[in-house]
Amino acid sequence: MRQPIVSAINIVSIDLPLQRPIVSSVGHYTKWPFIITEITLDNGVVGNSYICPYLVNYTRPIASMIRELFKIFENKPLAPSDFYETGMRQLSLLGRSGIAMYALAALDIAFWDASAKNADLPLCEHLGGTIAEVKAYNSGGLWLLTPEQLAVEAQELRKEGDFSSLKIRLGRKTLDQDLRAIEAVRGQMSSDDDLLCDFNQVLSFTEAIRRLHGLDDQGLYWFEEPIPYYEFRNYAELRQRISTPLILGENFHGIDHATLSLELGSGDAIMPDLMRIGGISGWLKTAALAEAYKKPLSSHLYHEVSAHLMRVTPTADYLEWMN
Template sequence: MSGSLTLQSIDARAVLLPLRRPIVSKVGRFDDWPMILIDVYTCEGIVGHSYLEPYLKDALGCIIALIQALGAAHVGKPIAPLDVFQFNRRSHNLIGYEGVAMIAISGIDMAIWDALAKAAGLPLTRLFGGTVGPVPAYNSNGLWLTDVSTLAKEAAELSAEGGFAALKLRLGRDVLAADLAAILEVRQGAGDSVKLMVDFNQGLSLGDALHRCHALDEQGLYWLEEPIAYDNLTGYAQLTRELKTPVQLGENFYGPGELYKAVHAGAGDYVMPDLMRIGGVSGWLRAVPIAAAAGIQVSTHLYPEFAAHLMRATETAHWLEWQDWADPVVQEPFAVRDGKIEIPERPGAGIEWDEAAVKRYAI
């Protein structure tokens, strides 16, 4: 099927999914993972899907209400993702683009793009002019701020899950010695050649980050991610200048303009936009050329299914962050082999809901 689509309705549902390994980081502990499943229904019978991962169970209700309110403004109108994105953004000029507003806009945007690609009968990346193929990924399903003595075994398991040669480790324990011990344990389990991306989850002050990151600079780490609060671009610029290890940030960029500010400030060596905050597919397509123009490599944060399609069409594509947290409600999760996520030859983003599981985990 091809041609224009007309919006009939938008549905948003909340689920609480089990995690195989609890998240334990500086931002908190999560034993279950709250998600919002979004369905865009069209008059032509095409249904677009997307999901959001807003971290906080208590935030689900207000985000769903805003999704429904935004969707109501487009009922009966042709679906054009870039137009809808721009309209929704402008509708929030008076209260600001950041936070819940951008999260809701992003969720709708991703579902609309999914519907558009399905109508064209194309995998999403082909709609952008890209090709279906493997995307290099690192496993981010574990290695939290847990007992250091468990990390070697867990690192071996994470490497074996999909032939991964790159892993994400969370750091920021109370003392430097504990972080150094964690790095040693992971390399014992996964091998000395493992590429080790480390994430502080904004857990350090600038002074602590200068001390801790300089002390880690000889550890051969692949990058140092978000050591300080995401909006301290002056601090990030100082860390980027002083450290030998590349500095990574970007999962908290709310829209393309924030990515531009960080690039202009020299606030990082790498960037990793999050689809929920950058503005969904439309926001990504507008943001990543800014990084490419500056020669900065772009990785992803969460949303591996949509992210995989986008990485195949991103000029300076770097690494995809792999998690299986949405798998319990997805009919056919994407395959991972030899450390690469494989995009299926399915129209759209390639996700459909397992409705029995959705019912089981509904809240």
């Protein structure tokens, strides 16, 4: 059967107000940027994707990069896996990270969406999996707020979709402040519910040793990115000093970062981000690595697509859900 031809692209950039502003160690944000990509095939099928590059002032150059990269695939038969490999080779001189990787991811997700629609299948079935429930937690709040604010938000987040598991952001000025924040959220949860935490890379290695020791008995599901993500050897050292699992990976730019981290034993689990890892093709390669290294894999953002990918990820753990 003839594969449809990739014939056109349309890109729209928008900034949406956040229901709950982000208040974290990396900044305070009230809006969230979206770049929406539509790929049209010659049979009328349209594949869609969206990426969120965090900073509202940088959508224009990323959209321009998407348009330029699309020219390589225009008027060619749809072949997402082949397109990904071609794109990675094309990006070698630019570097396989940053906005170049974001652009490839935007196209890759849209190509796979078009491929699944052309086959008239849900994405997970198109990739060889089946539709079923995935374990998920609500990540749509619990930023660096007061204990009183956290208690109210924890109640709200649990009611959104009947979630039992939540994620809190840590890394305040003192250990005591983090402990009081945990206590406020725990007060709204059952004893067998999972509470995950994210430090957003705010600690130095020396600070992390002290802080994580002070939190190691809190029964948290994991410590996420306590130190800068690229300090892979320091992550490996931290793992030897604490008992709570360490997770990193949302800042892996492509499978090269994932490979290095896994080779060095940097984390107990990994968390690829669909945009930064290189789209669906990059995710599938990373999932294979996670299986080879026997590491649980959780998702970062993009729950509409990631839910499908978790169903074809052998070591799938938690889906991050954020409204």
